Amino acid sequence: MPSADESPARRPPVDPRLLRYARGSRGFFALIAVIGLAQTLAIIAFAWLLTQGIVRAVDGDPAGALSQVLPAFAAVVLARALLMWAREAAASRAAARVESELRSHLLDAVGRLGPDWLATRSTAHLAVTAGRGLDALDAYFGRYLPQLLLTAIATPIIIAVMWWQDWLSGLTVVLTIPLIPIFMVLIGLMTRAVQQRQWQTLGQLASRISDTVRGLSTLKVFGRQHRAAASIATVTEQYRRETMKVLRVSFISGFMLEFLASIAVAIVAVSIGFRLLDGSLALSVGLFVLLLAPEAYLPLRQVGVQFHAAAEGVAATDDIFDVLDAARDRTAPGLSREGTQHAVRHDPDATDRDPSLVASGVRVRRGESLLAPVTFEAGAGSVTLIEGPSGVGKSSLFAALRGAASFEGTLTHAGVDVSTLTPATWLAWAGQRPGLITGTISDNIALGADAADASLVARALALACADELHPELLLGAQGSGLSGGQAQRVAIARAFYRHLAGAASVIALDEPSSALDAATEARLWSSVRLLADDGATVLLVSHRRSARSIADRIVSLEPSEVRA
Structure with missing residues (x-):
């Protein structure tokens, strides 16, 4: 106004x-x-x-x-x-x-x-x-x-x-x-x-x-x-x-x-x-x-x-x-991150360097408050599990990674401040809401790519435990035509596809097994571990205790907020 x-x-x-x-x-x-x-x-x-x-x-x-x-x-x-x-x-x-x-x-x-x-x-x-x-x-x-x-x-x-x-x-x-x-x-x-x-x-x-x-x-x-x-x-x-x-x-x-x-x-x-x-x-x-x-x-x-x-x-x-x-x-030059952001820079070489993700004293802003500081280092070939009670800021941390929340502290990928990078160049993310669009399952999985690679789509579906879904199945608005668990696995397959296609070295999964049964969850954890062993940097948010079995390090968040 x-x-x-x-x-x-x-x-x-x-x-x-x-x-x-x-x-x-x-x-x-x-x-x-x-x-x-x-x-x-x-x-x-x-x-x-x-x-x-x-x-x-x-x-x-x-x-x-x-x-x-x-x-x-x-x-x-x-x-x-x-x-x-x-x-x-x-x-x-x-x-x-x-x-x-x-x-x-x-x-x-x-x-x-x-x-x-x-x-x-x-x-x-x-x-x-x-x-x-x-x-x-x-x-x-x-x-x-x-x-x-x-x-x-x-x-x-x-x-x-x-x-x-x-x-x-x-x-x-x-x-x-x-x-x-x-x-x-x-x-x-x-x-x-x-x-x-x-x-x-x-x-x-x-x-x-x-x-x-x-x-x-x-x-x-x-x-x-x-x-x-x-x-x-x-x-x-x-x-x-x-x-x-x-x-x-x-x-x-x-x-x-x-x-x-x-x-x-x-x-x-x-x-x-x-x-x-x-x-x-x-x-x-x-x-x-x-x-x-x-x-x-x-x-x-x-x-x-x-x-x-x-x-x-x-x-x-x-x-x-x-x-x-x-x-x-x-986007004006010289402005601070709070209330503004640096000019977004596309760094095509970021995925070619050491893809370590380093957070040092990162405090995500939530309204008028700052969440408790978070410090960790997630290197290539590792699974970092983010734990904590509901509302502590696990999803907010992922929001900061993809530019959806402001923060204080230092957050770098491959040695570069993530606020200066376009998330699509380094991050493959699957949130708690699938975010599917009208089109085929293949279109949803290869979202953002010029053309879908059929073999990679099939592999991504298999890794996401959704290989029973046909890639050419047509979905309605917001992914209608799938159950909640199926929609969640398609979103996970989309994140896997970006990594398999070489478009992102970091995979961030937010409660990926919340709608899955125990057997399917165990298969999914095996897929996540396999991708990490192949060189992916995986960040995982989960309330399930079973996620600890594949984690190389665990970061526990405390329910603490500080008024800005």
């Missing part, structure tokens, strides 16, 4: 972060400026030629004189149509390019912020922002910003031409036109406020639906599915009310802008009419200025109209730029 110093009243019409993160927008603004200048000249030429034609007809000039004006008039009409088409085409292409660029930046930013940051955010809301939110930029970038630029170019030029032809009409426009921006600002503040509430409600609705679908089986067991449905209905009704508020403000603002512009044009017309009657103003000048008067107000009115159409995109960009700014601040 925007900070207090970034209130709507203080924001510029065009967020400067758009130019920073969407480089493709820079050339677009230059092109739109050129088209806008050409459109302005075409408007003036259209009014002048139309005036000449009408005046000559009123004066009774022969048809030959009118025929000299008509070709030029037709050419200007065609030019205006072509310029309008060119602006729409350029805006559409640029909007698509900027959306793609921002979506890419957003996904990259989420990746750089890491699981630690993502765990504190609503993934459903982020999905809405990356999807519908960026799609809403079509109106913002394709219509609102071009209209804003056209207004900055066209309005001053048209007023200057009016002043040059009839200073009284020009002065009238100068005195009345500020009323439109004043009302636009007041209405715009109201619109942005209600639009922000609507966008937040949409995010809440997406999160509520996502949570309900994910926990539907649990809700049914406890008979709470009806309350969940009622909660979704309540948020949906709230979203409907917020949407109607946005529409109501949009219609009222549109009426007010049209009313003010009509009154202002009427004042100019009345002034010109009286002076035409007393003969103090020539018909050609009066008609020319009168034709230009609506064009002086039109760009500003259109800015108001397009602002309302683009309001959802404006609200979405706030969320998008907040994420991009957070990633930019976190």
Whole structure:
């Protein structure tokens, strides 16, 4: 959400972060400026030629004189149509390019912020922002910003031409036109406020639906599915009310802008009419200025109209730029690990050196507290068992390994600080949640690889005691189609596959046998021991006493927390 110093009243019409993160927008603004200048000249030429034609007809000039004006008039009409088409085409292409660029930046930013940051955010809301939110930029970038630029170019030029032809009409426009921006600002503040509430409600609705679908089986067991449905209905009704508020403000603002512009044009017309009657103003000048008067107000009115159409995109960009700014601040050079991180560095040679994992005084942060310090060294060919009561921080230690939790102390792999390494280059991890995706078992096991190696997939399944599963078995969302134990073994096979493929030298398994029977667990321990004997560095978290039989060293964690 925007900070207090970034209130709507203080924001510029065009967020400067758009130019920073969407480089493709820079050339677009230059092109739109050129088209806008050409459109302005075409408007003036259209009014002048139309005036000449009408005046000559009123004066009774022969048809030959009118025929000299008509070709030029037709050419200007065609030019205006072509310029309008060119602006729409350029805006559409640029909007698509900027959306793609921002979506890419957003996904990259989420990746750089890491699981630690993502765990504190609503993934459903982020999905809405990356999807519908960026799609809403079509109106913002394709219509609102071009209209804003056209207004900055066209309005001053048209007023200057009016002043040059009839200073009284020009002065009238100068005195009345500020009323439109004043009302636009007041209405715009109201619109942005209600639009922000609507966008937040949409995010809440997406999160509520996502949570309900994910926990539907649990809700049914406890008979709470009806309350969940009622909660979704309540948020949906709230979203409907917020949407109607946005529409109501949009219609009222549109009426007010049209009313003010009509009154202002009427004042100019009345002034010109009286002076035409007393003969103090020539018909050609009066008609020319009168034709230009609506064009002086039109760009500003259109800015108001397009602002309302683009309001959802404006609200979405706030969320998008907040994420991009957070990633930019976190990866800035010279910042400490706490609250930030070093620039992530891919080290392709890390797996070629001694793959020892060394922790010295590592204290993982959990909320506002620091867990007890952990010190150990896990070398190649060894199994290090992490033990301790539930909640002591065993999984938190693994989270620090994969960049999902901040920590104090020193944690290195192959002599390199793990916070500067991409986890995918050295760590094969299987957590307590399988984290399976829609696709075949083979796709899940070879996740992250360019193509699955069938022989390695088969071996990984066998080592994970899941060789009864066919690699081409198609799974549904979150691995549906498998039992809990089968899903856990597929996740373990995925970790084994990464090691067997040479992509990771360290294997970290978090409670890998929690859903297994004793016989299957014994087979799994044999596989873990075999991989370690073949050179893998294995970190193992387990409550099972049987895990001690394969451990080379045991690290016991104590339930101690220190307030930061």
